[in-house]
Amino acid sequence: MAESKSGKIYVGIGGWTFEPWRGTFYPDKLSQKRELEYASQHLTSIEVNGTYYGSQKPESFRKWHDETPEGFVFSLKGPRFATNRKELALGKESVERFLASGILELKDKLGPLNWQFMETKKFEPEDFEAFLKFLPESVEGRKLRHVVEVRNDSFAAPDFVELARKHKVAFVTAGDSKFPQIADVSTDFVYLRIMGTEEKHKKGYSEAELDAWAKRAKTYASGKVPSDLKRVSDKDAKAEPRDVYLYVISGHKELNPSAAMALIERLK
Template identity: 65%
Template sequence: MPHRGEPRIRVGIGGWTYEPWRSVFYPKGLPQKRELEYASRNLTSLEINGTYYGSQKPESFAKWHAETPDDFVFALKAPRFATNRRALSEAGESIERFFTSGVMELKDKLGPINWQFMPTKKFEPDDFEGFLKLLPKTVGGRSIRHAVEVRHDSFRTPDFIALVREYGVAIIIAADSHYPQIADITAPFVYVRAMGTTEAEDAGYSEKALDTWVDRARQWASGSMPDGLEVVMPKQHAQVSSRDVFLYVISGFKVRNPTAAMAMIERLG
């Protein structure tokens, strides 16, 4: 495994508690309290969705840190109270509350924060910049990586790309879904949510699709930009020699998501 600090490609799923995964992803008879232990040893990251709906206890974050391998990383969905509001620039209290709720108990296993917006939220430049100004670069001496998941066509503009690039915030790439895809690279890491698994494929994705996603992940990690994705500003992306990549298999035919993620990890070697 690469040493900490080197670019990593991490592949995972959303959450780890899902009844249909039992006896499919999880071995038959595995106690529910050991599902995180099992998932974190077969995947390299998990996106925690529960933080979107409400606060978790600091003890829970500390427990998740303790139950997972040293090089494991969690991405967190930020609370909807910060993003589902008319004036984003007034979200300061919600953002501060989130970072003091116990999330820092994940310590070095805290990965990027996903700030997800409703499909009806339109791009308003001044207000959105006001929101970006509220996102802390560090908390308790630890650097924080931010990513925004925007789902309205009004964000497909050079002004939005330039704005998030100025603040070093990543645009989450919506893949294989009906949401607008904005694959412009605006930060020193890449965050992808692949939502195209189907029941028809044993591994959720076809062999060709799995190979394509793995190839894209490798290109991103090497600092280049893969072809075949929708971008607003084709000839511009954050210039770096390498990047961390976070790829989560989300939604779609959810039962197959762990299989698809593990297939990608296997291909990555």
């Protein structure tokens, strides 16, 4: 975990179970049962995709907590049953079920909850606000951080940014992908998902590209917005300390751990 004068910066990947990482990221003879332990010693966060497709048992969250070092955090994807709806206002029960599924067993290692929407889901202010109202600031005394991952160009609008600010919810800033890039900030943390790793680079990205993303993360952590990313609102959020969560996702997935570790090294 890298710290600036303002926020903390966490860098990681999506999940920890991926066969091509065995023998590349993971040592050849490492037991699969120890892959999370190993990954958490080389990264500072992991985004869990499995919670998007189905519920996990409280015992699993407890196990993840115990297998990872102090300071490590997990980002969990909210269930698709809550977000893949024509009418988001009907997703309250799915949200509540997820929040009560045992995620608090992660304790201080519980990071942001990523509510991912399909590319076909368009911005309809009233319906989307109904969903945001389902997202509590805390559960059982544990503060929660919510982030919405919107993938339709209709969300690249000032009204969406203001709605997120009103409800103190972050939104994913996409990098190197076809999804809309919304670099504005809306709350006390920033969530980046970069998707451009390529096989031709040993670390997934060129050295210059790694330098650029490290610089952007530091800029966000200092309370500013990187000037080379696309904003959609001309209204500035208050410049204040912000934690940053940066995940290397998709692209040439085999090299994502290498890219994440290279970024961590730059942020030391």
